[in-house]
Amino acid sequence: MDQVKIFSPASVANVSCGFDVLGFCLDSIGDIMVVHKTATPGVVIGSVTGEDVPIDPNKNVASIAVKALLEEHKTDFGFRIDIDKKIKPGSGIGSSASSAAGAVFAVNELLGRPYSRRELVRFALAGEAMASGAAHADNLAPVLLGGFTLVRSNASLDIVKLPCPSELVATIIHPKIELKTIHSRAILKKEISLKSAVEQWGNLGAFVSSLYTSDYELLSRSMKDKVIEPLRAMLIPKFDEMKEAALQTGALGSGISGSGPSVFALSKGAATANKVGEAMKKIYDSIGLDHDIHISPINETGIKIL
Amino acid sequence: MDQVKIFSPASVANVSCGFDVLGFCLDSIGDIMVVHKTATPGVVIGSVTGEDVPIDPNKNVASIAVKALLEEHKTDFGFRIDIDKKIKPGSGIGSSASSAAGAVFAVNELLGRPYSRRELVRFALAGEAMASGAAHADNLAPVLLGGFTLVRSNASLDIVKLPCPSELVATIIHPKIELKTIHSRAILKKEISLKSAVEQWGNLGAFVSSLYTSDYELLSRSMKDKVIEPLRAMLIPKFDEMKEAALQTGALGSGISGSGPSVFALSKGAATANKVGEAMKKIYDSIGLDHDIHISPINETGIKIL
Numbered sequence: 001m002d003q004v005k006i007f008s009p010a011s012v013a014n015v016s017c018g019f020d021v022l023g024f025c026l027d028s029i030g031d032i033m034v035v036h037k038t039a040t041p042g043v044v045i046g047s048v049t050g051e052d053v054p055i056d057p058n059k060n061v062a063s064i065a066v067k068a069l070l071e072e073h074k075t076d077f078g079f080r081i082d083i084d085k086k087i088k089p090g091s092g093i094g095s096s097a098s099s100a101a102g103a104v105f106a107v108n109e110l111l112g113r114p115y116s117r118r119e120l121v122r123f124a125l126a127g128e129a130m131a132s133g134a135a136h137a138d139n140l141a142p143v144l145l146g147g148f149t150l151v152r153s154n155a156s157l158d159i160v161k162l163p164c165p166s167e168l169v170a171t172i173i174h175p176k177i178e179l180k181t182i183h184s185r186a187i188l189k190k191e192i193s194l195k196s197a198v199e200q201w202g203n204l205g206a207f208v209s210s211l212y213t214s215d216y217e218l219l220s221r222s223m224k225d226k227v228i229e230p231l232r233a234m235l236i237p238k239f240d241e242m243k244e245a246a247l248q249t250g251a252l253g254s255g256i257s258g259s260g261p262s263v264f265a266l267s268k269g270a271a272t273a274n275k276v277g278e279a280m281k282k283i284y285d286s287i288g289l290d291h292d293i294h295i296s297p298i299n300e301t302g303i304k305i306l
Numbered sequence: 307m308d309q310v311k312i313f314s315p316a317s318v319a320n321v322s323c324g325f326d327v328l329g330f331c332l333d334s335i336g337d338i339m340v341v342h343k344t345a346t347p348g349v350v351i352g353s354v355t356g357e358d359v360p361i362d363p364n365k366n367v368a369s370i371a372v373k374a375l376l377e378e379h380k381t382d383f384g385f386r387i388d389i390d391k392k393i394k395p396g397s398g399i400g401s402s403a404s405s406a407a408g409a410v411f412a413v414n415e416l417l418g419r420p421y422s423r424r425e426l427v428r429f430a431l432a433g434e435a436m437a438s439g440a441a442h443a444d445n446l447a448p449v450l451l452g453g454f455t456l457v458r459s460n461a462s463l464d465i466v467k468l469p470c471p472s473e474l475v476a477t478i479i480h481p482k483i484e485l486k487t488i489h490s491r492a493i494l495k496k497e498i499s500l501k502s503a504v505e506q507w508g509n510l511g512a513f514v515s516s517l518y519t520s521d522y523e524l525l526s527r528s529m530k531d532k533v534i535e536p537l538r539a540m541l542i543p544k545f546d547e548m549k550e551a552a553l554q555t556g557a558l559g560s561g562i563s564g565s566g567p568s569v570f571a572l573s574k575g576a577a578t579a580n581k582v583g584e585a586m587k588k589i590y591d592s593i594g595l596d597h598d599i600h601i602s603p604i605n606e607t608g609i610k611i612l
Contacts, residue, residue, distance in 0.1 A: 021508040152512035153505070158527060160515050191497040197533070199459070201507040202327040206458035208511045209466050212518040221464060227503070 003036040004109045005306045008102025009299050010087045011094035012170065012264045013138040016223040016255035017203035021151045023094075025142035026170060027299035031098045032084040032306070033062070035106035042078045043067055043107075051085035053099070061096045062103035065127030069104050072123075073114055079107055088292075090178035092262035097139030100127030105144065105303045117144045117302065122157055139258065146302030148211055164298045165214040169273035171251070172294040173280045174262040175237055184259035187231050196226045216252055216268050223253025223266070236261045238283050245279040270295065309342040310415045311612045314408025315605050316393045317400035318476065318570045319444040322529040322561035323509035327457045329400075331448035332476060333605035337404045338390040338612070339368070341412035348384045349373055349413075357391035359405070367402045368409035371433030375410050378429075379420055385413055394598075396484035398568035403445030406433030411450065411609045423450045423608065428463055445564065452608030454517055470604045471520035475579035477557070478600040479586045480568040481543055490565035493537050502532045522558055522574050529559025529572070542567045544589050551585040576601065 009030035013023040031050075038044070043066045045055045057063035062081050081103055087095040101124040108115050115123075121140050129135035141149035141159045148162040203222045210219035233239040236256060242263050246254035250272045251265035263280065267273040277293045284291045315336035319329040337356075344350070349372045351361045363369035368387050387409055393401040407430040414421050421429075427446050435441035447455035447465045454468040509528045516525035539545040542562060548569050552560035556578045557571035569586065573579040583599045590597045 018507070018511065020504045021511060150508065150511045150515065152508045152524075152528060154508075158512070158524075160512050160524065162515060188500060190500055192500050192503055194494060194496055194498050194533075197498055197503040197506070198326045200503070201324070201510045202456065202458045202460075204507045205324065205327060205456045205510045205514045206464070206466050208514040209456065209468060209518075212515075218458075218464075218466065222458060227500075 001110060003034060004106045005032065005034045006102055006106050007304045007306055008033055008098040008105070009143055009303065010098055011139045011142045012172070013094065013258040014228065014256065016225040016229070016253055017200060017207050018150065019225070019228045020136055020138055020154070022148070022204070023138045023142040024148045024170070025146050025299040025302050026093065026172070026294065026296040028296035029086060029093070029294045031086050031102055033102045033106055034082040035103065035110060036080045037110055038078040038080050040078045041076060043070065044078070044080050046080040046082040049084045051088055053083070053085055053089060060099070061127035061130055062099040064130055065100035065104045065124045066107050068126035069107060069123040073111065075111070079110070088174065090180050091174045092179065092256070092258040092260045093172060093174070094139035094143060094258060096128055097124070097143050100124040101140050101143040102303055103127070109305065118159060120144055121159060142302065144302050147298060147300045150208065162208060162211045164211060164300055165216060165219070167268045168298050169267050169270045170296050170298065171246070171265040171267065171273045171276045171280065172257060172262050172296070173242065173277065173284065174292045175284060176290040177237070177261055179235055179259065179261045181259045184232055184235055187235065188228065189231065192227050200225070200227050220252035223255065225255055229256055232256055232260055236263065237289055238287065239263065241283050242280050245283055246276045249276045249279040251276045307416060309340060310412045311338065311340045312408055312412050313610045313612055314339055314404045314411070315449055315609065316404055317445045317448045318478070319400065319564040320534065320562065322531040322535070322559055323506060323513050324456065325531070325534045326442055326444055326460070328454070328510065329444045329448040330454045331452050331605040331608050332399065332478070332600065332602040334602035335392060335399070335600045337392050337408055339408045339412055340388040341409065341416060342386045343416055344384040344386050346384045347382060349376065350384070350386050352386040352388040354389045354391060357394055359389070359391055359395060366405070367433035367436060368405040370436055371406040371410045371430045372413050374432035375413060375429040379417065381417070385416070394480065396486050397480045398485065398562070398564040398566045399478060399480070400445035400449060400564060402434055403430070403449050406430040407446050407449040408609055409433070415611065424465060426450055427465060448608065450608050453604060453606045456514065468514060468517045470517060470606060471522065471525070473574045474604050475573050475576045476602050476604065477552070477571040477573065477579045477582045477586065478563060478568050478602070479548065479583065479590065480598045481590060482596040483543070483567055485541055485565065485567045487565045490538055490541055493541065494534065495537065498533050506531070506533050526558035529561065531561055535562055538562055538566055542569060543595055544593065545569060547589050548586050551589055552582045555582045555585040557582045
């Protein structure tokens with residue numbers, strides 16, 4: 001096999017109660033990447049279409065991630081990566097994670113799969129580190145493993161794949177303003193109250209339980225964030241109204257996707273997820289703010305070979 | 307039915323990663339309570355044996371909890387509670403929770419079960435509030451529901467019963483010094499670092515997952531506490547040595563039981579749990595500190611009628 005074409009999906013990190021640890025994988029939006037073997041060792045970016053990301057292999061997260069892999073797994077040939085970038089950088093749905101994870105996944109396929117999907121996380125993390133200023137696996141893990149994932153420890157990359165209730169459907173709305181993770185991270189406080197921390201881990205524990213038992217009501221009650229959302233909400237136009245509209249329309253929960261500015265909601269069933277999208281859209285239409293909407297089931301597989 | 311005799315078990319709250327939300331129920335130690343119907347409305351404490359707790363019904367957590375229940379469920383008769391107190395107050399294994407939960411459970415039986423075990427938590431909480439200075443359901447929930455429980459929200463008493471891997475066995479060592487919850491709570495800080503909070507909720511999420519999948523290794527890796535344990539460890543003689551001895555002997559994890567001074571460990575299988583107990587005992591024997599040791603499987607049922 002000399003080339004492989006893949007779909008590398010977008011993802012939602014944090015999921016209200018799981019800041020820096022929880023994430024899930026989307027299915028209706030993702031980058032298309034084609035990776036070819038080349039005679040010359042090393043890695044190059046052949047072409048980038050769709051969105052504007054660096055073609056310099058020392059600045060592109062995809063090639064940086066592949067370089068990390070090739071440092072451990074030496075080859076006497078190289079790779080060329082062509083990226084059709086569908087996920088907007090800075091949109092809050094794991095644009096850099098998609099590139100980094102997709103690239104190492106594709107290269108691993110061309111190498112005959114020396115690494116498991118789980119093992120690929122640490123190489124992809126090298127790419128993410130450059131993009132977000134801090135290396136977190138909360139987007140990478142769901143992109144590579146699919147479904148919901150929990151990063152127990154980012155330091156040791158101890159990742160738990162969680163089950164996914166079958167009727168969950170995500171709604172994502174992306175207001176077309178760019179928000180860099182590095183900036184939305186700067187707004188956070190280094191200390192939080194013990195009281196709100198206890199509420200947060202109570203909610204996360206219950207959320208994890210709800211995934212195992214498909215208890216949609218518990219899942220809904222657990223989707224709370226009193227720690228991060230109150231600080232970041234101001235960075236997102238009309239956040240409070242968007243969230244309220246989602247909940248009023250029947251969403252189980254709604255919050256900031258990753259570090260924003262995208263807003264996500266989770267609903268039981270596609271019909272509700274679509275209505276939630278319409279309600280959110282109405283708010284941005286009313287102020288003339290350009291936006292994208294994605295309705296997506298949870299992608300249980302993660303990256304797919306096309 | 308005019309009288310009922312029950313076993314109201316001890317419990318372990320916090321369980322390292324779940325401060326104020328997580329708890330599990332013990333089986334080998336608990337109070338024995340007998341509750342009789344009486345002609346005179348109201349509630350009295352008939353006798354207390356074993357440990358020294360107040361006989362004044364306005365000061366005893368058992369009668370205070372029953373009064374909370376009877377405020378909502380009026381009766382033209384009353385109750386007398388006889389308590390054989392086996393759990394030492396201030397030992398850190400839910401002494402007041404056992405009394406409060408046991409009393410409302412027994413009264414509920416004599417009333418023909420108007421309330422579910424889950425509904426009884428809020429009455430028992432009234433008793434707990436007096437004993438610990440702050441009303442938390444993290445001991446009450448496992449005593450009433452059995453097994454492992456998670457209090458998602460203490461304010462709304464949203465309680466999740468979690469599954470329990472079948473081979474888990476607890477070791478508890480109680481150094482005979484009294485430590486009041488109100489004092490071990492005063493030592494805590496009102497603010498914690500976001501970094502350690504993220505680690506804590508990553509661990510709690512993984513711990514909950516490990517209970518569903520009986521993944522003992524993940525359970526072991528998740529039993530960490532960088533938030534509360536470092537502050538409270540100094541209140542417990544030889545805590546660090548005890549914990550190290552437990553882990554070296556094969557325990558999956560070890561930490562402070564509730565607010566201490568008891569130290570608990572969880573092991574896979576009774577043989578290891580016994581060895582862990584011996585290793586802990588040796589440390590207290592070496593300094594001549596009197597102590598009790600309990601080896602107990604997880605009590606999946608909670609309070610039992612005898």
